Amino acid sequence: xxxxxxxxxxxVFALPFAxxxxxxxxxxxxxxxxxxxxxxxxxxEEWRDQKFGxxxxxxxxxxxxxxxxxxxxxxxxxxxxxxxxSYENYKKWxxxxxxxxxxxxxxxxxxxDAAAKAGMKYVVFTTKHHDGFNMYDTQFSDYKISNxxxxxxxxxxxxxxxxxxxxxxxxMIGAYYSKPDWHSQYYWWDYRATPDRxxxxxxxxxxxxxxxxxxxxxxxxxxxxxxxxxxDILWLDGGWVRxxxxxxxxxxxxxxxxxxxxxxxxxxxxAEIVRKNQEGILIVDRTVHGPFENYRTPxxxxxxxxxSDPWESCITLGGAWGYVPNDxxxxxxxxxxxxxxxxxxxxxxxxxxxPTADGLFLPxxxxxxxxxxxxxxxxxxxxxxxxxIETFQDGKLYFTKxxxxxxxxxxxxEEGSTLGETISWALNPxxxxxxxxxxxxxxxxxxxxxxxxxxxxxxxxxxxxxxxxPAIVLSYESx
Numbered sequence: 508x509x510x511x512x513x514x515x516x517x518x519v520f521a522l523p524f525a526x527x528x529x530x531x532x533x534x535x536x537x538x539x540x541x542x543x544x545x546x547x548x549x550x551x552e553e554w555r556d557q558k559f560g561x562x563x564x565x566x567x568x569x570x571x572x573x574x575x576x577x578x579x580x581x582x583x584x585x586x587x588x589x590x591x592x593s594y595e596n597y598k599k600w601x602x603x604x605x606x607x608x609x610x611x612x613x614x615x616x617x618x619x620d621a622a623a624k625a626g627m628k629y630v631v632f633t634t635k636h637h638d639g640f641n642m643y644d645t646q647f648s649d650y651k652i653s654n655x656x657x658x659x660x661x662x663x664x665x666x667x668x669x670x671x672x673x674x675x676x677x678x679m680i681g682a683y684y685s686k687p688d689w690h691s692q693y694y695w696w697d698y699r700a701t702p703d704r705x706x707x708x709x710x711x712x713x714x715x716x717x718x719x720x721x722x723x724x725x726x727x728x729x730x731x732x733x734x735x736x737x738x739d740i741l742w743l744d745g746g747w748v749r750x751x752x753x754x755x756x757x758x759x760x761x762x763x764x765x766x767x768x769x770x771x772x773x774x775x776x777x778a779e780i781v782r783k784n785q786e787g788i789l790i791v792d793r794t795v796h797g798p799f800e801n802y803r804t805p806x807x808x809x810x811x812x813x814x815s816d817p818w819e820s821c822i823t824l825g826g827a828w829g830y831v832p833n834d835x836x837x838x839x840x841x842x843x844x845x846x847x848x849x850x851x852x853x854x855x856x857x858x859x860x861x862p863t864a865d866g867l868f869l870p871x872x873x874x875x876x877x878x879x880x881x882x883x884x885x886x887x888x889x890x891x892x893x894x895x896i897e898t899f900q901d902g903k904l905y906f907t908k909x910x911x912x913x914x915x916x917x918x919x920x921e922e923g924s925t926l927g928e929t930i931s932w933a934l935n936p937x938x939x940x941x942x943x944x945x946x947x948x949x950x951x952x953x954x955x956x957x958x959x960x961x962x963x964x965x966x967x968x969x970x971x972x973x974x975x976x977p978a979i980v981l982s983y984e985s986x
Contacts, residue, residue, distance in 0.1 A: 539816040540798050546787030550739060551801055554789060555817055556892045557628035557679060558850050559883075562821055562859045563618065563669070564633050564683075564828040567604035567640050569864040572832045576637035579689060582703050582764070598701075602650075602690060605640060609656035613665065613866030615672035621860075621868055623676045625876035626883035628891070630673045631681035631742045631857060634666050634731055637704070639690025642666050643735070647726045650690050670735050681740030682731050686724065686748040686772055693720035703764045704747055710768050724772045725780055732784040739789060741781055742804075746794030748772060753795055774799045804857075809849055813899045819855040820845075824875060829861035836871055839878035840977035844919040846879075846890065847978060851905035851917065853895035882977055885947040889915035889980035901934040912938075914985035915946075919978045926970045930981070931962045941984040945969065952981075 542548050568575040578587055579601050581594055589597070622630065635641045641651035643666035653663040662668045670680050687704065688694045693716055699707045710717040732738055747763055750771045758765065774792060778799060781788055792799040803818035810818070822845060825834035842858065849856045860872055868876075883890065893907035893915065900906070905917045914935055920926070937943060942951040943963055954963040963981065973979055 560629040610866035625880040629679035639688040679739040686745035821857040823859040898934040901932040916981040937983040
């Protein structure tokens with residue numbers, strides 16, 4: 508299955524600097540290739556049923572509470588607070604944060620309890636971000652959580668405990684892995700300056716060094732998919748590490764520097780390695796369209812159109828992916844509205860939540876997640892295990908379809924708004940004689956067809972009961 512679609516991203520909020528600074532708000536367009544391996548296709552459809560996941564960025568950047576990795580990049584758009592410190596000294600300071608990262612309060616059960624209460628069904632955890640600091644006990648680098656002040660802690664192999672904790676909640680497991688590694692001498696070689704995010708030497712002149720980097724990457728991905736139990740998703744970030752032949756107008760529109768040579772890690776070999784270890788594992792080679800991008804990942808925004816191809820919006824709960832002090836978190840109502848729109852358009856929501864340097868979610872993060880979960884406990888049937896339809900929206904109403912004949916009409920409600928005496932829509936009419944019910948209620952609602960519209964009557968008692976609800980969901984059988 509292969510078809511073209513073009514999406515414009517609708518940005519869902521005004522991004523503060525911490526989120527803007529990553530310069531990774533990729534447009535989403537071009538072709539998608541549905542996987543031909545039946546095991547991968549089966550896993551993909553299972554993942555599409557989940558609808559709601561958590562993305563956890565955690566690393567040395569949590570110690571000072573700054574944006575992950577990007578501040579050691581030397582591109583023009585990067586701004587650092589201290590304008591008197593040289594770039595090289597800043598890099599030394601940043602890389603040296605590994606000596607201060609000692610999360611003695613690290614408690615993955617707190618994360619999993621919060622995610623489960625939120626109604627989340629899968630996790631994507633950063634095993635390594637672009638700065639090269641490994642959050643698992645890799646044997647191919649000393650730059651890792653298990654080699655610093657935390658090394659004597661029983662939970663020093665952090666990723667292992669994170670994955671096990673989420674498995675205990677019966678969630679799908681995703682491993683985030685950065686293709687670039689700015690700490691590796693095979694990627695950012697100290698012999699050369701580091702002018703931008705790319706490999707800092709000409710691969711054509713130093714083929715041995717690059718071959719060492721490719722082998723290093725393969726070794727680490729083999730470790731992750733061998734030593735850490737069942738992994739459902741390999742979520743590869745750093746889309747500028749790609750074959751030159753895949754650089755197109757879309758890539759150039761990012762504004763990132765692009766070298767005039769191949770910068771690839773042999774993705775066919777990567778797929779061979781990880782699928783030998785984990786049959787059917789999904790590979791998400793972000794923004795590199797083709798057979799190794801099993802689903803699309805628009806970032807910090809929602810496509811303006813519906814797509815039947817699999818995709819996932821990754822959006823932060825606050826303003827940054829990782830922990831930053833005094834971050835402002837979205838109201839649970841806002842997240843629920845995002846989830847409704849994303850699911851109605853055919854996608855999943857991967858919500859970014861960053862733990863503190865101590866290894867805990869903040870109370871405000873936990874309370875937001877609990878509020879989302881309380882709504883999903885009642886209304887989850889209109890979200891989970893559904894698929895999008897072409898007529899996904901009619902005015903304020905969004906629609907999803909269950910796997911049988913059930914249809915759901917989802918209506919986001921703004922704070923302070925009230926339900927009227929009727930709700931009406933023209934598209935997706937109920938089957939004649941169908942019962943229309945409000946999820947969470949037992950009695951069916953009165954309805955009629957009038958002037959080509961479905962008109963549903965809302966009793967006064969329900970109007971009052973649902974006055975503060977972030978959204979309601981109507982269930983009925985479709986024609």
